Amino acid sequence: MHTVSTSNTAAGQRTKRPSDWTPVNYDLHDTWFPVSHSRDVTSRPIRRIIHSQPYFLWRENGIPQAAEFHPSRLAALRHASSAFTGGSGSYPVIERYGYIWAWYGDPDHADIQLLPHIPFLPLDGNIPGYTQRTVRFDASSALSVENLIDLTHADFLHANTIGDGISESDVVEVEWTSETVTRTRMVTQKSVAPVMRWVGGIRARYQDFRAVLHIHLRSNVCISYPRFRPGYDIPNLQPFLPVGRHRSRCDVTFNTTAAPSPFRYLMPRINYIIQPQDNSVVRPQNERYLDASDRRDLHSRFDAPGTRYRYQMEQLAERQRRGDFSYGADAEPGRDITALLGMDG
């Protein structure tokens, strides 16, 4: 794993100027997508979409099914199945962590070992319904992920909920593999977030926090572990489903079961406030990343995780463009990330 801290990044390093970033066009194959919360899949079919590819989901005798066509038309249309289901019409599917995970790519490559490890969610998905919410982003999944990585925006766009950007010390670190990017932000003596003050009952004026965000590049599965002291841990999963080039969907889980009431119930719903704020910026932003431009983005040192994310995504996309869909030796998507998230500290 590679690591860089913003506090010791050498300035003035010159490298070959990369081509412009056009994240809207990413279509990375061979990965599991958490396509729906488990509880939303019943015997009545629903349709979800990954990169414009339809995923009809339903249960038969309690077992989740995923297919390219509505089950009532599956038999008749099976002959028209795509390579995503190997001509069978049905996708590989697994139920875990309270989600239905469906495979996007060559079905022969589907491997349960490639499922991400999410240490704060029960394997059998046995978690209260209030922890799960659905939000929609008016941007492609990669831009939505970049929005989540980017922390400096939160101090401005979400100041009324998450808090301002004033602190004693603010260090951002980033580490990566060929399949993941992990961002860690450590802040000391930051004003207590309004939501934690007014709903969480934290009466201190300042708090420290450490927020780890572990991103699986192919699937946009963002595993987030923020720890506030004084305060609570708010482990959460934000998987951005790439619906198309203009929109993404996020079936989130905030495991706030260890936090006191009413904070534990309200925190998962905070996305209903935050997400329209994010949409107000990512929506107009999205169309400006559709085509390569000569006017390149400018960056500050706080953008190191974001620029690393851009670079790693581009590397992965380039590999797939060459026809290489394999996982690198350093990848191990299913490895235990308990320590990486700082859960044991």
Add this chain to the structure above:
Amino acid sequence: MANNAWWASALSEAVNNEKPLAVVCNGEELALFRDRQGQAFALEDRCPHRRVPLSLGCVVESGIQCGYHGWTFDGASGACTTIPNLHANERVPARYAARPYPVAERNGFVHVWLGEDEPNESVPAATYQPEGREYTGAGTISILHEEYLAAMLDGPHCLISFDAVKMTDFFLGDPRLQNDHLVLDRGAVWSTRVLPPQFVVDYPLIVRTSVPVRGGDIRVELLTEQEAPLCTVFIASGANRRGTTSVCWRGFLHQSDVSHVPLRWRAARKMKRPPFRVHTQVDGKLLATLLEAPSRDLARLRDSSIIPLRAAV
């Protein structure tokens, strides 16, 4: 410039055998009329004699008669059949003709072929198969035709509304090319429900817009989440003068028995209220805020479908 395509240019009931109907279709000025047998014809709305619009005239036994000097033209060939007051030994020169356009009438629409090539068989409204009562209308809207088509993908709520339905701009995937049309689904909710769309896990409704790569036939469908059709609207559109767009439409309710339909919807249908409204006035402010998203694909495809028209005769 024109693309070789059939354009649905008028509702069938608007074309009769008494008074010609003037239409502008993709910038072409046309006079539409019928003969006594009900056959529909289209001629350029320009008398080759003194350039007066033929639509100012009337329909007679042998075709359309110009209102200025009474020259009469055959609907099918455009040939001038009569010049009033010629001597008995005088004949109308064979080359005297108004410009005719191929016409095909199907499912309540009069189509005109615009382009230099021979007409093909793919008449747009052939796919429109109404059931039961239809709701129809026509109008001219102050918006460029290409922008009208683009807005149908980016924000159809600016141009059409379904009773008791709130469209979202959450696209269910990207536009897909099907039969020379870009087809895009978006989520929708019943406006009677208290829960705002952002709280809805799976949208109970789908609005599917289908916008042509060539021609002007648009289809807007309201579907349930199980993709059972509730309402279908076929909108024929084309460029009119001065950056405006002509539209005429037909739509109908499907006879499907769908559960979870709100009482307000059912009651309004019982009272025979139209299930949809095609807007003939566009809210410029609303339109200006629409971001160019799925329509980018359309602009690229329509550009490549346009071929130069040879010099007009």
